[in-house]
Structure formats: C-alpha cells, structure tokens
Amino acid sequence: MFDLERWQEIFDTIRKNKLRTFLTGLSVASGIFILVILLGFGQGMRNGIENEFKQDASTSVWVWPGVTSKEYKGLNPGRRIQLVNDNFDMANAMFKSDIEYGSPRIFVRGVNVNYGKEALVYGVQGVGADFQFIENAGMIEGRFINYSDEASTAKVAIIGNKIKKDVFEKVDSPIGEFINISGIPFKVIGVFKEMEDREEERIYIPITTAQKAFNGGNRLNNMSFTLPPVENFDQAVAQAVNFKNGMRTYLQQAHIVAPEDTGAIEVWSAMEEAKRYYGLTNNIKIFFWFVGVCTIIAGVVGVSNIMMIVVKERTREIGIRKALGAKPWSIVGMILHEAIFVTAISGFGGLIFSMALLELVGPHVEVDYIMNPSVNFNVAFSTVIVLILAGTLAGFVPAWRAAKVKVIESLRDE
Amino acid sequence: MIEIKDLHKSYKMGSNSLHVLKGINFKVEEGELVAIMGSSGSGKSTLLNILGMLDGADSGEYILDGVPIKNLSETKAAQYRNKFLGFIFQSFNLINYKSAAENVALPLYYQKVPRKERQEKALKYLERVGLKPWAEHLPSEMSGGQKQRVAIARAMAAEPKVLLADEPTGALDSKTSYEVMDLIQKINDDGNTILVVTHEEDIAHMCKRIVHLKDGVIVEDKKIEQVRAEQYV
Numbered sequence: 001m002f003d004l005e006r007w008q009e010i011f012d013t014i015r016k017n018k019l020r021t022f023l024t025g026l027s028v029a030s031g032i033f034i035l036v037i038l039l040g041f042g043q044g045m046r047n048g049i050e051n052e053f054k055q056d057a058s059t060s061v062w063v064w065p066g067v068t069s070k071e072y073k074g075l076n077p078g079r080r081i082q083l084v085n086d087n088f089d090m091a092n093a094m095f096k097s098d099i100e101y102g103s104p105r106i107f108v109r110g111v112n113v114n115y116g117k118e119a120l121v122y123g124v125q126g127v128g129a130d131f132q133f134i135e136n137a138g139m140i141e142g143r144f145i146n147y148s149d150e151a152s153t154a155k156v157a158i159i160g161n162k163i164k165k166d167v168f169e170k171v172d173s174p175i176g177e178f179i180n181i182s183g184i185p186f187k188v189i190g191v192f193k194e195m196e197d198r199e200e201e202r203i204y205i206p207i208t209t210a211q212k213a214f215n216g217g218n219r220l221n222n223m224s225f226t227l228p229p230v231e232n233f234d235q236a237v238a239q240a241v242n243f244k245n246g247m248r249t250y251l252q253q254a255h256i257v258a259p260e261d262t263g264a265i266e267v268w269s270a271m272e273e274a275k276r277y278y279g280l281t282n283n284i285k286i287f288f289w290f291v292g293v294c295t296i297i298a299g300v301v302g303v304s305n306i307m308m309i310v311v312k313e314r315t316r317e318i319g320i321r322k323a324l325g326a327k328p329w330s331i332v333g334m335i336l337h338e339a340i341f342v343t344a345i346s347g348f349g350g351l352i353f354s355m356a357l358l359e360l361v362g363p364h365v366e367v368d369y370i371m372n373p374s375v376n377f378n379v380a381f382s383t384v385i386v387l388i389l390a391g392t393l394a395g396f397v398p399a400w401r402a403a404k405v406k407v408i409e410s411l412r413d414e
Numbered sequence: 415m416i417e418i419k420d421l422h423k424s425y426k427m428g429s430n431s432l433h434v435l436k437g438i439n440f441k442v443e444e445g446e447l448v449a450i451m452g453s454s455g456s457g458k459s460t461l462l463n464i465l466g467m468l469d470g471a472d473s474g475e476y477i478l479d480g481v482p483i484k485n486l487s488e489t490k491a492a493q494y495r496n497k498f499l500g501f502i503f504q505s506f507n508l509i510n511y512k513s514a515a516e517n518v519a520l521p522l523y524y525q526k527v528p529r530k531e532r533q534e535k536a537l538k539y540l541e542r543v544g545l546k547p548w549a550e551h552l553p554s555e556m557s558g559g560q561k562q563r564v565a566i567a568r569a570m571a572a573e574p575k576v577l578l579a580d581e582p583t584g585a586l587d588s589k590t591s592y593e594v595m596d597l598i599q600k601i602n603d604d605g606n607t608i609l610v611v612t613h614e615e616d617i618a619h620m621c622k623r624i625v626h627l628k629d630g631v632i633v634e635d636k637k638i639e640q641v642r643a644e645q646y647v
Contacts, residue, residue, distance in 0.1 A: 008529060016511040320507045323468065324521040325496020325572070327489045404488075407468045411507055 010338050024306045025346030031299025032350035035292040036380050040358045042288030044373025049277050051371050060134050061244055061269045064222035072258035081255050081264050083220040094250060098243050100228040103128035104220040106210050111182040115167055122163055124203045126210020134224045142175045142190030145206050153209045157186040160200030161193045184213055240271035299387055304394030307339055311398040318402045319410030331403035339395040347384040415607050416442040421474035423460055434460045436630035447602040449618035450611045452627035462611050466499055466578050467491045479575050496524050500569030504581035506561040508553040514564045515549040521572035539567040559590035566597055577608040583617055595620045596643035
C-alpha cells in the first residue's frame with residue numbers, strides 16, 4: 001500500500017483512463033450521496049415530529065376526573081368525581097421526588113370579562129405558578145403568576161398574545177392595564193405566547209384567587225404535572241407510566257373508585273403519546289435505512305460491474321504484464337489498489353458534498369414534520385467504509401480470476 | 415543455454431486428448447539464432463509456450479541456463495520469466511495507454527528497478543532500435559514495424575538470457591519484416607540467444623539454425639548459412 005512505485009503506476013493508469021475512472025467514481029459518489037440525503041431526511045422527519053411535541057412539556061402528565069361506571073363499596077355508578085385541593089397537596093406530598101412541576105387548575109365559569117367598555121369572550125382559568133412550565137408558555141412581556149401571588153390571592157391576570165393583539169392594540173403594552181372579571185379589577189402583569197392561537201385565547205389568574213373570588217371553594221377541575229427529565233426515552237416512558245399508575249391508584253382510593261374503573265379518573269401522559277410517534281419515526285427511519293441499504297447494494301453491484309468490465313478490458317494488459325514477469329499477487333494488488341483508491345476518493349467526495357448540502361440547505365427546510373435534516377457523521381463515514389470494502393471485495397474476484405488466467409489465453413488474438 | 419529432453423504435452427479437448435508434443439529433444443547453445451518451423455498444428459507454439467514458462471509440460475525435462483524448470487508456482491514462473499526471458503509477439507502486445515518508453519520500462523518495473531533508472535534504460539534500448547524520437551508516442555501513433563521494434567526493445571530491456579519471438583513478422587509486410595529481422599540479427603550478433611517461431615521460409619533462413627517440427631516431433635534440425643536481412647532493407 002505504501003509502495004511509491006505502485007502509486008506512480010496507478011496514477012499513470014488513472015491519468016490515462018480518465019473516463020473509466022470518472023464513471024467508476026461517479027457511481028460510487030452518487031450512491032453515497034443518495035444514501036446520505038435519505039438518511040438526512042429520515043432524521044429531519046424525526047426532528048420535525050419531535051418539534052411538534054415540544055408545545056407542551058414532553059414529560060407532562062394530566063389528570064382529570066370523570067364519572068364512575070362501576071358500583072364499588074356500596075357506592076352507585078354514575079357518580080361524578082370532584083377533585084379538591086387536598087388531592088393536589090396529597091399527590092404532591094406522595095410523589096414529591098417524582099414531580100418536577102405541578103399545578104392545579106380550575107375553569108372559572110359564569111363570569112363576564114371587560115376591558116373598559118369592551119366585553120372579552122375569553123376563558124378564564126385559575127392556575128398555579130408552575131403552570132407556566134407545564135404548558136411551556138413563553139413569556140413575551142411581564143411575568144407569570146408566582147408563588148406570592150398564590151399566597152396573597154393577588155388580583156393579577158396573565159393574558160395570551162392573541163388577546164393582546166385583539167384587545168390591547170391601542171396601548172403600548174397591556175402590562176399595568178386592568179381588566180374586570182365580574183366586576184373585580186385584575187391587573188395584567190404578563191403576556192404569554194403559545195404555539196397555537198387557540199391556547200393564546202386564555203386569561204390565567206392565580207388558582208387561590210379563582211377559588212376565593214368566584215366561589216370555587218376547594219374544588220379543582222384538573223391537575224397537571226411534569227416529571228423530571230431523564231436521560232433516555234425508554235426510561236422517561238417507564239417513569240411516566242409508573243407515575244401515572246401511582247397517581248391513579250391514589251386518586252381512586254381517595255375517591256373510593258373501583259381500581260378497574262379507569263373512566264372515573266383519567267390520567268394522560270404526553271410521554272406515552274410521544275412513544276407512538278417515536279415508534280412511527282423509528283419505522284420511518286428503518287424505512288429510510290432500508291432504502292439506503294438498497295442504494296448501497298445497488299452501488300456495490302454497480303462498482304463490481306464496473307470492476308468486472310475494467311478487468312475484462314484489461315485482460316490483455318494483464319497477460320502482457322504477466323509475460324513480462326508480473327506475479328499474480330502484484331496483478332491483484334494493482335487492480336484492487338486502483339479500485340480502493342478510486343472508490344475511496346469518490347466515496348468521500350460524495351460524502352463531503354452531500355453533507356455540505358445538508359449543512360447548507362438543511363436549516364432552511366421548512367416543511368411540516370421535516371426539520372433540519374442532518375446526518376450523523378459517524379454513520380455516513382462507516383457507510384463509505386462499507387462501500388469501499390464491498391467494492392474491494394467485488395473487485396477482488398474478477399482481479400483474482402484475471403491474475404490466474406493463462407497468459408497464452410489472455411494474449412490470444414480475438 | 416536451453417536443454418530439452420523427451421518433452422511431452424497433450425491438451426484435453428472434451429473427452430479425447432490431443433497429443434501435441436510427442437517427445438521433443440533439443441539443445442540451444444548461447445548465442446544461437448534458431449528458427450522453429452512448422453505448419454499450424456505442428457506444435458511449435460506449444461513448444462514456445464513451454465519454453466516461455468507460459469505453460470507447463472506433462473513430462474520431460476527443461477533446463478534453462480542450468481536451472482531445471484519444473485512444477486513452478488505462478489509466482490516463481492513470473493520471477494523466472496522476468497529474469498530469463500524476453501518475449502516478442504506477433505501482435506506486438508504493447509499496452510496501448512502507455513507511451514513507447516513506458517512500455518519498454520515495464521519489465522524493469524517488475525524487476526523493482528527505480529523509476530529514474532527505468533526511464534534511462536528504456537531510452538537506451540529505444541535508441542538501439544532506432545526509435546528514441548518516438549519515446550513519448552503511444553502505440554496507436556506508430557506503424558506496425560515501429561510497434562514491433564518497441565516490443566523488441568521491451569524484450570531486451572530486462573536483459574534476458576533468451577529472447578523468444580513468436581511469429582515476430584507475422585503481422586508485417588515483407589519490407590518491414592526484413593527490417594525487424596535485421597534488428598533481430600544485430601541483437602544476435604551481440605551474443606544474445608534468440609528463438610524465432612515462424613512458418614515463413616525466408617524468415618527462417620535469416621536464422622542460423624532451423625528446427626522443423628511436424629506432428630509434435632522434430633523431423634529436421636540443421637545449421638544453415640545465414641541470409642543477412644540487411645541487403646533487403
């Protein structure tokens with residue numbers, strides 16, 4: 001391999017057989033190119049789908065009550081379950097180490113909301129300070145509800161960006177403005193942004209205020225939590241399932257619900273949902289791999305085909321070389337050396353070109369469910385190596401056969 | 415230089431085998447110029463292939479420059495070919511993408527001679543066949559006679575013990591043939607041992623000895639008065 005003389009011999013051959021070299025190289029380079037692009041888009045799809053799930057914190061778990069459907073411990077079915085503050089506090093205490101953030105929520109109903117003379121038809125929800133993190137609400141102005149707002153039942157409100165645009169277009173900033181909720185003035189202290197408009201049509205007030213001012217007592221409509229992030233996805237799913245089951249069991253016991261009566265206490269985890277999509281993207285990935293591997297195989301077949309033709313074309317030359325004293329191994333070495341060299345150069349050429357394309361174009365791809373297509377360099381690199389090895393192997397057989405051919409036969413006039 | 419004793423060779427053609435060489439015995443001394451004659455099918459090419467270690471004999475002895483040639487591995491045969499033998503073919507067999515000088519230098523590459531020395535030697539031998547100005551030309555740019563002269567230079571470049579020429583003039587017109595024979599005679603004059611396979615009487619008479627092959631046996635082996643090719647050039 002480090003025989004300078006042979007390198008010179010090979011460069012000679014390449015220089016004088018430009019078209020042949022070019023065509024071999026092209027087929028290898030295009031094979032690699034297509035594979036990398038395919039893998040890149042497979043990854044892009046994965047990224048895109050992951051992004052769709054970023055709207056709510058991906059580890060969030062939502063709990064809401066329903067109606068019992070089974071008779072249990074002397075209680076009739078058809079009973080409506082009502083969550084209360086105690087449930088939330090108890091859950092927090094019980095699963096303390098499993099919970100990252102938690103917030104109860106109450107939907108404030110039967111209230112009129114006004115800004116000056118204007119009536120606002122937006123939903124009002126009482127939530128805790130942590131709710132910001134559960135909803136992944138981005139604050140674009142002011143701040144979210146904090147713990148001291150909760151403790152002091154402050155009359156403050158956080159509005160969605162859409163409300164700001166619809167209602168507060170006349171003022172510079174809605175911060176410091178007052179809105180009336182059933183006659184009680186609430187000071188706007190923050191504006192949040194969400195992925196979807198629908199979620200921006202909400203007014204959040206502290207849960208304590210909502211319960212006190214609007215006759216909520218200690219009732220809750222639902223509870224939501226996020227779980228601390230863990231390293232890998234499977235762990236996260238296991239953690240979510242575990243938490244979900246624990247939460248359901250606790251609430252079923254607290255509200256005297258049959259363990260198998262899942263409709264009475266609903267627990268939903270984003271993680272499990274995401275798992276289905278991850279499964280889907282995995283399948284997509286497998287599909288792209290499959291197509292990619294087929295491309296590689298086609299590339300290998302192409303390379304071996306070319307190698308066969310090259311060897312066939314060089315049969316006479318090989319005969320001459322042998323008559324002049326070339327040993328069989330030197331013939332095999334020469335052909336393989338050239339093949340490896342050409343495959344490697346063009347393979348890495350295709351790799352660099354396709355990766356550059358992904359780097360340049362990737363970040364600008366804006367199609368639903370495709371985001372920043374990219375490819376793992378190691379994967380791409382190994383594919384090139386595989387192609388080179390396969391090409392070598394494919395070239396070896398005809399080269400070996402050519403080296404074994406009797407000189408008289410290869411020199412025979414056609 | 416060459417000693418052959420009771421050489422047999424047969425080829426399998428399907429179910430029946432064809433006995434081509436039926437006990438050949440002959441000796442070639444150093445500096446001889448021998449013509450091997452015979453009609454097609456007489457076994458002359460087979461004999462040359464065996465002499466050239468391009469094919470093996472079934473039985474018999476072959477001693478080249480004191481070295482017994484028997485049961486050679488491909489690698490060993492390649493080594494001996496490179497060291498002992500120079501080939502000249504009817505169809506020249508130059509590598510068409512290499513220039514004349516590169517073609518001549520090729521056997522030296524397989525002798526692991528350094529590149530620079532190869533080039534010098536190649537030019538030296540091209541000069542000897544009168545083609546130095548054509549060193550950088552491709553075979554496709556040369557006439558048949560020129561190609562054969564390049565091939566002769568190539569055969570000489572490795573400085574072999576024996577030159578084997580298989581119908582060296584078979585693809586050439588008579589004028590060019592005589593030019594080539596003139597060259598071969600001159601090389602022989604320098605003391606090189608040369609075997610020429612031919613079926614042309616006039617070419618054979620330009621050698622110093624004629625061996626007649628017929629149906630796989632030597633029917634005649636005589637020394638002759640050499641006709642110099644120079645006079646026809």
